[in-house]
Amino acid sequence: MTHGRFGQIAKRLGLGLAATAMLATAALADDAPDLSKLTITVGTPNKTGLHRQLIASGEADNVPYTIKWADFDSTPPLVEALRAGHVDIAAGGDTGVLFGIANGLKITILAGTWERKESGSAILVRGDSPLQTVEELKGHKVALPYFTKQHYQFAKALEQANVPFDEKLILRLNTTDGLSALVNGQVDAFVVWDPNTAIAQQQHGARILKSLSKVIDTAGVLYTPTADLDDPARKAALQDLTRRIIRAQAWVNAHPDEWSAQVAKLSQISPDAAALQTSRSRVEYVPATDADVIAGWQQEVDYFHKTGSFKTAYDVKDYVAKDFGDVITDENKKLAASQ
Numbered sequence: 008m009t010h011g012r013f014g015q016i017a018k019r020l021g022l023g024l025a026a027t028a029m030l031a032t033a034a035l036a037d038d039a040p041d042l043s044k045l046t047i048t049v050g051t052p053n054k055t056g057l058h059r060q061l062i063a064s065g066e067a068d069n070v071p072y073t074i075k076w077a078d079f080d081s082t083p084p085l086v087e088a089l090r091a092g093h094v095d096i097a098a099g100g101d102t103g104v105l106f107g108i109a110n111g112l113k114i115t116i117l118a119g120t121w122e123r124k125e126s127g128s129a130i131l132v133r134g135d136s137p138l139q140t141v142e143e144l145k146g147h148k149v150a151l152p153y154f155t156k157q158h159y160q161f162a163k164a165l166e167q168a169n170v171p172f173d174e175k176l177i178l179r180l181n182t183t184d185g186l187s188a189l190v191n192g193q194v195d196a197f198v199v200w201d202p203n204t205a206i207a208q209q210q211h212g213a214r215i216l217k218s219l220s221k222v223i224d225t226a227g228v229l230y231t232p233t234a235d236l237d238d239p240a241r242k243a244a245l246q247d248l249t250r251r252i253i254r255a256q257a258w259v260n261a262h263p264d265e266w267s268a269q270v271a272k273l274s275q276i277s278p279d280a281a282a283l284q285t286s287r288s289r290v291e292y293v294p295a296t297d298a299d300v301i302a303g304w305q306q307e308v309d310y311f312h313k314t315g316s317f318k319t320a321y322d323v324k325d326y327v328a329k330d331f332g333d334v335i336t337d338e339n340k341k342l343a344a345s346q
Contacts, residue, residue, distance in 0.1 A: 040240035045072040047244050050089065050097030052082045054202050054274035055284065057098050057252060063269035064258035066251040072244045080181045083154045086112065089232055096245055098229040098252065100156030100200075105308055108326055109317040113233040116323075117249060117331045119226035119300040120256075123289040127201030128157055128219040130164065133189060134212035138196065141168040141217050147195035149177045150185035156227070159307055160219035161198045162314075167222065172314075189213065201288065202270065205280040225303035229292065236328060246334050253292045253338045260289050292339070294332035301327070 051058040058076045061067040067074055077094050079085040082103030088094045090112050098120060108114050130149075132138050138147070141164050151161060165172050180188060182203045189197040190211050197207070198219070207213035229252065235241045259266045263285050271281040293300060304323040312320040 040243050042072040042240060042244050042247075045240055045244050046075050047072055047095045047241070047248060048075040048077050048093060049248075050077045050079065050085045050094035052079045052085045052097065052099040052103075053200070054276065055270050057096075057255075059270060059273045060255040060259055061251065062273065063266060064255040066255040066258070070251070071247065074248075080183065081152045081155050083152075086114075089114070089230075092232070094232075095235055095241070096229070096231045096248060099227055101225050101228045101304060102156045102159045102307065103154050104228050104230050105304065105311070105323070106154045106316075108321065109308070109311070109319070114230050114326060115233045115236055116228050116230050116295045116327045117245070118229040118253075118335050119293045119295045119297060120229065121226050121291050121293055121300075122220065122224070123291060124287050125218055126220050126288055127199075127204035127284055128160060129199065129204050130161065130216040130219065131189060131197045131199060131204060131207055131213040132195065132216045133192075134214050136195065136214065136216075138216060141165065142170060144168075144196060144216075145170045147176065148193070149196040149198060150180040150188045150194045151177050151198045152181055152185065153179045155200075156225070157198045157200055157219060159225070159310070160222050163310075164217060164219060164222040186211070202274065202276055202280055202284040205283040206276055209277060209280040209283060225307055226293065226297075226300045227290075228295070231328075246331070249331060249334055250338045253335065254342065256290055256292060257342050260291075292335055294335050295327040296324075296329055296332045 049057050049061070058078055077088060079088070082099045083106070085094060085097055085099070086103050086107040089097065090107070104114055104116070130141065138144065144165070151158060162172055178188070178194060182199055185197045185199060186203065186207055188194040189207070196216060197213070199207070204215070208215070229249065231245055235245060267278070267281045267285040270276065270285065271278045274281070301324055308317065308320055308323060311317045
């Protein structure tokens with residue numbers, strides 16, 4: 008029902024402006040999609056992402072739909088689950104998502120995520136390793152979870168150090184196998200992110216050779232299958248959940264000690280590792296239409312196209328949900344006003 012029709016009905020009934028507004032609100036509520044039968048699957052590519060944040064902050068409580076959790080070791084397997092229709096929304100590293108889009112996956116980016124601190128994205132070596140610089144990695148074996156944000160950051164670190172990206176020496180290992188390979192001396196370095204970095208440091212004496220956020224940093228992503236946005240009910244649920252995700256992240260930022268305790272409990276990692284991870288992270292959600300955010304992602308797409316990893320380049324802006332920018336801006340304003 009349009010506002011013009013509200014006015015016509017109100018005029019016939021002799022209603023004033025306040026009553027007209029009440030009529031409009033009631034009609035819009037009647038038109039709102041029923042979310043009670045929906046299940047939204049939230050994908051998390053690490054031990055401290057959306058799954059734990061939504062629970063710890065209380066934002067997973069009293070939702071008008073059902074939330075299902077799907078946890079993964081990194082973004083690439085999560086993206087494959089999204090391709091198969093098993094994930095509705097996720098947040099994490101941008102590289103795996105950009106690879107998915109390059110490979111034809113219908114993904115829409117809802118928001119960007121800026122890490123405002125150094126984070127635990129790093130090249131690790133054993134505590135007794137003689138290696139001190141990225142240049143010294145030439146000729147050494149490195150464990151790397153491919154097609155992750157750290158893949159891009161590590162590639163750029165090697166480029167800056169004039170070290171070739173040698174796939175014979177850079178081994179494709181997930182976070183669990185990569186840590187085991189480092190500890191057991193099967194590789195000389197391990198590229199990873201928190202809380203895996205913190206676990207390696209606190210429990211295995213690993214040392215950070217290079218913080219990768221100092222090499223190059225791009226915004227992370229909040230994303231969904233494009234098809235979910237074509238369904239009015241699912242889109243409404245995703246808009247509501249996006250607001251909850253932003254509030255959950257704000258809670259995490261404002262309660263570091265409580266969040267650290269929750270990370271240790273929910274992710275079953277040591278309190279020391281959880282505290283270290285929490286101390287070097289502060290994430291904020293921003294509209295995916297932000298010029299700096301888009302520029303960083305586009306630079307990454309162009310890089311992988313240039314190196315041959317992407318057969319064709321594409322414009323990242325074509326894969327962004329512009330109307331979600333208003334949702335993110337509005338929720339951020341509400342949070343700012345409440346502080």
